[in-house]
Amino acid sequence: MTPCWTGLCPPPVARDQAYPQQQEPSVSQRTFRTQPEHNTYDVVIVGGAIMGSSVAWWLSQNVDFDGRILVIERDPSFEQCSTAHTNSCIRQQFSEPLNVKSSQFTLQFIKGLRTNMGGDERVENLSVQDFGYLYLADNHARAEELKAAQAMQSALGAGTRILTRDELAEAFPFYDLNDIILGSHGTKDEGYWDGGALFDWFRRKAIEAGVEYLSGDVTDVQTDGARATSVTLLDGTQIGCGHLVNAAGPRAALLSKMAGLDVPIEPRKRFTWVFSAANPLDRPLPLTVDPSGIHFRQDGPETYMVGAAPHDDVAVAPDDFHMDHSIWETHVWPHIATRIPQFEALKIVTEWAGHYAYNTLDQNAILGPHPDIENFQFINGFSGHGLQQAPAMGRGLAEIIAHGGYRSMDLSPFGYERIVTGTPFGESAVI
Structure with a gap:
């Protein structure tokens, strides 16, 4: 199976009747300028992937904003952006209510995407x-952390439940x-969704509303x-801004x-593998967050996806996408084959490396x-759960x-x- 690296289509997953592909916008609508139309803009957004495009679209729809918007993207192919390498999942299993509510807004937004984008029949x-x-x-x-988080999630309407070991074995x-x-298991509104389609619609509808996209560094x-x-761009072009939005992902x-x-964000490499099993499971595999830190899930009727961090989880160059093949043999496969003995015999279908911001x-x-540069706006640092928060975060920054x-x-x-005070946001459910 050939992976899609453009970021303008779903991530590389196996699909069939059980995992139908959503219809996507025409690629003919991808429009990038090579020179800006104006010398200054009310909002300049650096980074055109899902976060930058979400901000651009929400601004373009805000009746109280009528300024000019420019999105600058260094790589119009989106080959290296985090959006292109995402596993495109959504969950409500967070430990902080605000993260739960952010994902719940995305669920509401994407399920009514056509209406939310003005009733456009193409959507x-x-x-x-x-x-x-x-x-x-x-x-x-x-265990106590999961129980406390599940009680909060349930109070917010999430379909999560706590299962004992015996209940897990039965299910x-x-x-x-x-x-x-x-x-802790999610029974509804947790799983794969077509984040690539949402990204493309954010960008396409923003352009149709007058947002300008520029290819530049x-x-x-x-x-x-x-x-x-x-x-200032690489070619020397200088562009004035009323607000400057940092949507540069791992390059923030x-x-x-x-x-x-200074912002405490760095590119951290994450590996993904898709594999088939000689002895497939007889029921769908939840996205299992193992105590080892490895996570794995159903990807198709007889294929599965697994993700893991490198042994040395340190900052890397933003253009470093080298696969460490040894981690599969020495760490990942032994763990998943121990947790699920049926996975002792399997075959890798495809693999890739991406970056967390x-x-x-x-x-x-x-x-x-930023408290000192008041018009320098951040939308950064999502550390792996950004795609599912893009609608809420883009709306908020707009x-x-x-x-x-x-x-x-x-x-x-x-x-x-x-960040100034060094006071962490208390989310513990980070994958």
Whole structure:
């Protein structure tokens, strides 16, 4: 199977009647300028993948904002962006209510995508392949964390449940559960969804609403001490800005440094494998978050997907996508074959490396203005759960730009102030 690396289509997964592919927008609508139409813009967004395009679309729909918007993307093919390498899943199993609510908004938004994008008949509503997430606890402290989180999730309307070891064995008899105390399982609205289609519609509809997309590489940011005033491109072009949005994903720290700012975000490599099993399971495999840190899930009727971090989880160059093949043999395969003995005989179908935009403070979003450079706006640091939060985060940042504050969901706990004070956002359910 050939993976899709463009970021303009779903991630590389096996599909058939059980996992139907959503209809996607025509690729003929991809439009990038090579020179800006204007010398200055009310909002300049650096990074055109799902976060930048979400902000652009929400701004273009805000009746209180009528300014010019420019999105600058260094790689119009989107081959190396995190959106292109995502496993495209959504969950409600977080430990912090604000993360649960953010994903719940995305669920509402994508299920009514056509209506939410103005009733455009070209737009298909999106669905979730509900294989669910399953967090496994192998110690009492972790078990108590899962119980507390599940109670909060349930109070917010999530379909999560706690299963004892015996209940896990009955529901999923293929697991080896000798070391497991209990699990937290999602029964609805958790699983795969077509994030690539949402990205393409955000971008396409933003362009149709007048947002300009420019192929260019930002090499410098000019400030007057209190505000970002302009950006300079590799070819020397200088573009003025009213607001500057950092949507540069794993390159967020590089852009921030151009403005003399520090942000604790770095590219961290993550590996994904898709494999077929000689002895497939007799029921769908939830996205299992194993105590080892490895996660694996159903990918098709007889194929499965597994993800893992490298042994040395450190910052890498933003263009480093080299696969460490040894990690499969020495770490990943032994763990999944122990947890699911039926996976002792399997065959890799495809594999790839991608990047988390990893927030080293607390692995959660940084959203909104910098306290010193007031028009330098962050939408960064999602550390692996950004795709499912893109609609809520894009809407929130658009509200800050248009209104000076949040109007729908209060996302202020994600603000930069916690970076200054070194106060982590308390999310513990990070994969």
